[in-house]
Amino acid sequence: MRFRQVHLDFHTSEAIEGIGQSFSKQQFQDMLKLGHVDSITVFAKCHHGWAYHPSSANETHPHLSFDLLGAQIEAAHEIGVKTPVYLSAGLDEKLARRHPEWLIRDQQERISWVSDFMTPGYHQFCMNTLYLDLLAAQVHEVVAHYDADGIFLDIVGVRECYCQFCVAEIRRRGSDPRCEEDMKVMWEETYANYANRMNETVHALKPGLPVFHNSSHVSRGRRDLVHLNTHLELESLPTGGWGYDHFPLSARYAQGLGVDFQGMTGKFHLSWGEFGGFKHPNALRYETALSLANGARCSIGDQLHPAGMMDPATYSLIGEAYREVEAKEQWCRDAVSIADVALLSAEAAGHSFGRPEADLGAGDTGAVRILLEGHYLFDVVDTESDWSSYKVMILPDSIAVTEPLKAKLNVFLESGGKVLATGRSGLAPDGSRFELELGAVWQDNSSFKPSYMRPEFELPSLRGSSFVVYTEGQDVTLAPNGVQLAQRENPYFNRDLFTFSSHQHTPSNLKEAGPGMTEGPNGIYITWNLFEDYALKGSLPVKEMVKYALDRLLASATAAPAGSDGPDGSDRSDKLEGSGDSDDSGGSGGKTIEVNLPAQGIVTLQQQNADNRWVAHLLYGPPVRRGQNVEVIEDLPVLADTRLSAAVTEEVKQVYLAPQGTSLPFRQNRGIVTCSIPAWSCHQMVVLQF
Known part of the structure; x- marks a missing residue:
């Protein structure tokens, strides 16, 4: 994969005339050079459904008079720029109006993305219909006739669908559309069939050609879905709804999957399809640097004007960032992460006590924010990852310890690692007991929300007090081999119709209600969903309590960090001083x-x-x-x-x-x-x- 890619959209209505009339090979090349671009994803088919090349498998845009796709590929290749080719797979608006029976439906027969045909917007196709054959023919045509450097298929993934094709198929299997579990199996099979069909179509003509199926999110723990792709492109436009902490969470997981990957941001002030919107050059400089720092290549989204002329302001903006990326590439190739801490993603863990997916995402997000702000070296892992190099494993908020997970954790603990668990994490799947020795004995879910933590240590930024925690907590007692690091305090009562006090929650009654943070042979346990709390509230005491626990565990863990051995496998911790005269006071305190x-x-x-x-x-x-x-x-x-x-x-x-x-x-x-x-x-x- 190249380091400096542009993802060029061209979703262009049939109501616009003069398509591509201002395209110039020289101007196209000049803009790529101005932007320091070495790869550009060009388009064969847009969301409106039109082809931008002569086509027998599709229909060419009615106002395009030449082979725009071919002209772009020729121009880019002439100056050494690669050209992956884009096809909209999940959307095809012209076809949606001709074959609405092929669209995804919910149980009430409503369609998506927009709910009707009287609202401007696109409608999503079900891959369990005849549409799949048409899409395969369109992909075959592009790969057969053009020198594409890859295929990018957009708006796909495992989708819930109750269209009549899916209903008929589930009944043919002897099941019922009201059986959600059977429907889920079919939806998974529908997506796998789609992806394998597209991959086979491409690779029958050009074995090994890169193929990526974009669903805008890489599901943590779904390696089967990851490996339907040859590589990953992590769509993460900070101003487009993802935010600046989304990419580190995705990237710290993706780097451990053994596939090449890009971080995809955009040149837009907001998000895709924003003509005339620009972010500050410093934002793109930072966002591309963030990709490099996380082992990723870079991709920046743009959208071509219907007239076909590349925008000089856009490529000057992109060039500000990519000029710096070009100078840094040799220190970023073939890099592997070194990390002290592993975050076992709640999304990937497999058993989370039935909590909604949004809550699991909050736990992962809050953990990553604290790890970033605490300047910890960390990876995001699943249950298939190699954990042997980490010192501390975080189990955020709601990860049940199943028998397979317990066996893997035991190997990690026996090698000298430590665990930090919060909320219900660490409990058996039935929620009745701890499966790890964390210094606590579980009693029940707390009936108070919010409640209070009083640490038995002083926080770096605050004096001792009762600190509110807004999220769900657990009632525990201290185990015989446990050490109490913080106590729990309850409010006088929960806020209710006839029992409320002041503007928000009731204050602490200042009485000890049991441990709030404990330590045992296997690590530290904190009784609240602290990571969810930090994602939702951003409380300083919550962050500093987690950092205290992490620093304490890192100092006591004996597991070796990645990269700790020399090239010959020997320990090299006793080497002499290096050259220079800087002061060596301080020390790493358990952190690499x-x-x-x-x-x-x-x-x-x-x-x-x-x-x-x-x-x-x-x-x-x-x-x-x-x-x-x-x-x-x-x-x-x-x-x-x-x-x-x-x-x-x-x-x-x-x-x-x-x-x-x-x-x-x-x-x-x-x-x-x-x-x-x-x-x-x-x-x-x-x-x-x-």
Whole structure:
């Protein structure tokens, strides 16, 4: 995969004339050069259903007079730019009006995305209909006739559908559409059949040609769906509803899946299809750097004007970011993550006590926010991941410990790892007991919400107090081998019709109601859904209590972090000092990397085995709120006096800034490398060359 891709949409109504009339091969090439673009996804078919090339499998846009797809591929290839080809798979508006019986239906026969044909918008197709044959013919035609560098199929995934084709199929199988479990099996099979059909169509003509099926979300724990693709493109437009913490959550999972992947953002101020909307160049600089820091290649979304001329302002904007990416690529190729902490995704865990998917997402999101703001090196994992390199495993809020999960956790614990569990995590699937030794004995779900935590340690930013936690909690007692780290306090009563006090919730009655945080041989348990709480409320005490628990566990864990052995497999923790004269005071305190970044700063650590080096990525681009709930990045403050320390097990030969190549003074003593980083903004790579 290339590092600097543009995803070029062209969803163009038949009501617009003069399609492509201003297209110029030279201008197209000039804009790609201006944007430092090395790959561009061009379009064979749009959401309106039209083809942008001569077609017997589809219909060419009625106002297009030439082969626009062929012209774009020829122009791009002439200057060494790759051209994956886009086809809208799930949407085809011209066909939707001719064959509405092929559309996805709910149980009330309503259609999606828009609910009728009197509202502007698109309608989604069911792949359990004859539409699948038409789509396969369209894909075959493109692959057979054009020198595509890949196929991108959009708006697909496992879909709920009660169209009459699906109803007839489930009855043919001897079941009933009212049996949801059987319907779910069929919906899964429908998507797998679609994806395999498209893959076979492509690879029968061009074996190995990249194919990606875009559903806008990579489901954590669904490796079967991931591997229907040759690679991943993580759609994550921060201002388009995803937010700035969505991509790190997706990327920290995707990097461990063993497939190449891109981070896809957009040039738009808001989201797709926004003509005349632009984000600040600094936002694109940050977003592309965030992709690199997480082991991803980059993709930026654009939409071509119906006249076919590439917009100079857009490609100047893209060029601001991609010029920097181009200079950084050699320190980002073939990189693997180094992480101390693994977050077992609640979405991927397989048993979450029947909680709604939205609640599970909140737990994952809150955990990632705390890990980012606490500057922890972390990966997001599922039950199939290799856990052997991590020191601490987080079980967020509602992960039941099934027998297979218990067996895997036992191996992790026996190797020296520790667990941090919150809420109902750590309990058996029936919710009756803990399956891990976390210092607590479960009693019942708490009847109070919210309730209060009083730590038996002082938070870094606050004096001792009773701190409110808004989400569900559990009543526990202290196990014989447990240590209490915080107590739980209840309010006088829950807020109700005849029992309420003040404007919001009732204050703590200041009486101990049992443990709120415990520690046992296997790790630490906190009785509330703290990660969901942080996702919804963003409470400072919640974050600092989680950080206390993580730091305590990292200090006590004996599991070795990834990359801890030398090339020959030997431990190298006793090497002599490296060159330089920087102070080595401090130490890593259980973390592989320590940095003094602001809360909105991000640190990741990538290892390039072929080059025998670590690359630490430092990022800082604080979002601000504009308009109604729109986060944007505009200013990129300069950070000075950044200090970095790294726990290493090899002798470090050189520490330098990339891509600048500037050597940094450093000190290596007793396995800790320390250095100071000159003033920087947005993104700085620090290379530890062994």
